[in-house]
Amino acid sequence: MEILITGGTGFIGKRIANHLLQAGSIQLEGEQPRPIEKITLFDAFPGENVPRDARIEVVTGDLNDAAAMARVTANADLVWHLAAVVSAAAEADFDLGMRTNISGMMVLLEALRSRHSRPRLVYSSSFAVFGGELPPVVTDQTAPTPKSSYGMQKAVGELLVADYSRKGFIDGRSVRLPTITVRPGKPNKAASSFVSSIVREPLAGQTAVCPARKDTQVFVASPRMALAAMMRAMQLSDQTIGAERTIPLPGITVSVGEIVSSLERAAGPEATGRISWEPDAVIQRIVESWPSRVHAARAAALGFPSDTDFDSIIRAHIEDELTPA
Amino acid sequence: MEILITGGTGFIGKRIANHLLQAGSIQLEGEQPRPIEKITLFDAFPGENVPRDARIEVVTGDLNDAAAMARVTANADLVWHLAAVVSAAAEADFDLGMRTNISGMMVLLEALRSRHSRPRLVYSSSFAVFGGELPPVVTDQTAPTPKSSYGMQKAVGELLVADYSRKGFIDGRSVRLPTITVRPGKPNKAASSFVSSIVREPLAGQTAVCPARKDTQVFVASPRMALAAMMRAMQLSDQTIGAERTIPLPGITVSVGEIVSSLERAAGPEATGRISWEPDAVIQRIVESWPSRVHAARAAALGFPSDTDFDSIIRAHIEDELTPA
Numbered sequence: 167m168e169i170l171i172t173g174g175t176g177f178i179g180k181r182i183a184n185h186l187l188q189a190g191s192i193q194l195e196g197e198q199p200r201p202i203e204k205i206t207l208f209d210a211f212p213g214e215n216v217p218r219d220a221r222i223e224v225v226t227g228d229l230n231d232a233a234a235m236a237r238v239t240a241n242a243d244l245v246w247h248l249a250a251v252v253s254a255a256a257e258a259d260f261d262l263g264m265r266t267n268i269s270g271m272m273v274l275l276e277a278l279r280s281r282h283s284r285p286r287l288v289y290s291s292s293f294a295v296f297g298g299e300l301p302p303v304v305t306d307q308t309a310p311t312p313k314s315s316y317g318m319q320k321a322v323g324e325l326l327v328a329d330y331s332r333k334g335f336i337d338g339r340s341v342r343l344p345t346i347t348v349r350p351g352k353p354n355k356a357a358s359s360f361v362s363s364i365v366r367e368p369l370a371g372q373t374a375v376c377p378a379r380k381d382t383q384v385f386v387a388s389p390r391m392a393l394a395a396m397m398r399a400m401q402l403s404d405q406t407i408g409a410e411r412t413i414p415l416p417g418i419t420v421s422v423g424e425i426v427s428s429l430e431r432a433a434g435p436e437a438t439g440r441i442s443w444e445p446d447a448v449i450q451r452i453v454e455s456w457p458s459r460v461h462a463a464r465a466a467a468l469g470f471p472s473d474t475d476f477d478s479i480i481r482a483h484i485e486d487e488l489t490p491a
Numbered sequence: 492m493e494i495l496i497t498g499g500t501g502f503i504g505k506r507i508a509n510h511l512l513q514a515g516s517i518q519l520e521g522e523q524p525r526p527i528e529k530i531t532l533f534d535a536f537p538g539e540n541v542p543r544d545a546r547i548e549v550v551t552g553d554l555n556d557a558a559a560m561a562r563v564t565a566n567a568d569l570v571w572h573l574a575a576v577v578s579a580a581a582e583a584d585f586d587l588g589m590r591t592n593i594s595g596m597m598v599l600l601e602a603l604r605s606r607h608s609r610p611r612l613v614y615s616s617s618f619a620v621f622g623g624e625l626p627p628v629v630t631d632q633t634a635p636t637p638k639s640s641y642g643m644q645k646a647v648g649e650l651l652v653a654d655y656s657r658k659g660f661i662d663g664r665s666v667r668l669p670t671i672t673v674r675p676g677k678p679n680k681a682a683s684s685f686v687s688s689i690v691r692e693p694l695a696g697q698t699a700v701c702p703a704r705k706d707t708q709v710f711v712a713s714p715r716m717a718l719a720a721m722m723r724a725m726q727l728s729d730q731t732i733g734a735e736r737t738i739p740l741p742g743i744t745v746s747v748g749e750i751v752s753s754l755e756r757a758a759g760p761e762a763t764g765r766i767s768w769e770p771d772a773v774i775q776r777i778v779e780s781w782p783s784r785v786h787a788a789r790a791a792a793l794g795f796p797s798d799t800d801f802d803s804i805i806r807a808h809i810e811d812e813l814t815p816a
Contacts, residue, residue: 260658264597272589298734301632309634310650311735318654322647325635329643333585409623410636 170242173249175213229270255355256316267319279335297455344417348483357452377446380423383458416472495567498574500538554595580680581641592644604660622780629782669742702771705748708783741797
């Protein structure tokens with residue numbers, strides 16, 4: 167099996183790569199396990215702590231470079247398309263978001279289409295496709311009404327993946343991700359970046375800024391669940407997925423205040439004291455436009471796992487990121 | 492007022508132009524009536540029976556020609572974006588549909604954005620954004636799940652119009668059109684083209700082919716209602732439209748058999764005898780993928796009118812197209 171991961175030097179890309187390298191093989195539903203021969207990590211940035219392995223190739227480049235996309239897709243059997251300009255960045259620079267999140271994605275899809283071998287693709291979408299006046303609980307049937315350019319671009323991406331799949335150009339599936347927290351590493355330009363920062367930085371003895379009010383509700387999933395979802399979405403057969411190609415993922419709903427309480431239970435008041443509260447109206451508006459209560463029936467039926475509570479998410483972060491291997 | 496109509500030499504474009512020319516002015520909600528100074532009909536084709544008037548300019552060209560789009564949008568206050576590769580054509584030639592219905596539309600939107608004057612745009616979308624397993628009645632809240640490339644491209648167009656409007660680049664509104672029937676002129680490459688042909692051709696003493704079964708349900712609106720909707724969508728103020736920029740239009744649900752019965756009431760069995768029944772599985776599948784029962788609550792609340800029955804639609808067609816002026 168040859169694997170392509172766009173956005174591959176980002177944290178989820180690296181988790182998928184490490185998981186595949188350790189497993190040594192991947193078993194798709196209805197098929198025998200097949201060895202992992204090569205993993206191409208395609209990204210705009212070389213990244214840090216990229217897995218070192220003879221099977222790994224890091225390729226830096228631009229999704230809009232059709233020749234580069236032809237090269238990296240040439241032998242790819244399985245593709246995770248994670249590359250994106252994130253929410254606050256796509257809102258601040260509309261052209262950049264359009265160029266990467268729509269035009270670049272279309273170049274990738276065309277490269278895969280030209281393969282004529284119907285490569286399987288998992289697309290990382292987002293609950294940011296929802297916004298504005300939403301029902302009390304967002305379900306698999308709720309119509310996307312994005313209120314951010316990032317959300318609009320992700321909704322367009324879902325539509326493209328579905329139609330390229332229906333046409334038989336690819337075997338695509340889109341997973342709608344909750345806010346993934348606790349992300350390792352540094353803050354990024356996602357409007358939701360603070361949801362990780364306010365846990366990660368205090369646990370590491372550093373200060374963090376919280377731009378949102380304590381009563382702000384967020385819908386989150388852990389990096390472990392994100393990895394499990396990325397694997398499950400790739401493993402399910404074409405037949406199991408069926409005609410509808412978008413799978414909204416499960417997660418848990420917590421307020422910023424509850425996150426802080428979880429942090430205090432894990433690391434005491436000296437940790438929570440490292441958070442400074444600096445309201446940012448733009449961030450508050452974007453985050454509040456996203457749904458906070460979600461019923462992900464289809465994902466549950468398809469065997470996607472879910473987190474149980476925020477205390478466990480913090481414990482997993484400490485195990486995965488702060489405990490010497 | 493300067494007006495731009497893309498797809499302007501098509502039948503709805505010409506109806507809008509004729510209506511504006513006869514009215515001589517347009518009154519937008521909350522504003523004084525303003526004279527119609529110029530109407531640019533932009534189209535890939537020169538068209539037939541284009542209105543002759545000093546205020547009309549026909550420009551043939553390609554939506555993807557950024558220089559041409561800059562010219563035709565340079566002074567446009569109001570834009571109807573009707574140009575599209577229609578359903579069966581977009582299904583037969585995926586690249587052509589993508590190029591016109593997505594890439595070309597993006598060129599138009601960028602030209603309007605560069606104006607910095609927030610031109611108002613009405614976008615002609617379609618109930619083809621729906622497909623597959625649908626609820627018994629499609630409502631304003633039903634999530635688009637297109638099962639044709641045309642429907643996917645229209646859903647993408649709606650998302651673009653909404654986000655360009657939210658960002659303040661344009662004042663856009665999308666109207667989701669039912670199948671418009673009875674269309675004048677000749678059959679086109681829309682999968683729904685037969686819904687007009689089986690009435691129009693027999694009334695004109697010609698034969699028509701029906702590729703769909705008699706029990707096939709279709710959701711339709713008359714050209715008169717389409718024109719009224721196009722005008723209403725343009726006239727409503729930004730504030731009245733609000734944050735949600737897509738307006739699914741009302742229509743009526745009829746079976747192909749009921750259409751034929753209406754035709755027989757209007758023109759007798761010699762008319763219906765001119766229909767030959769030649770099932771086409773591709774057309775049947777596309778048409779059946781569209782919703783047939785729709786509750787358009789928002790459009791009703793916003794004052795969009797609706798047809799009442801198919802007999803009236805046939806009478807209007809006879810008055811508008813077959814009665815000497």
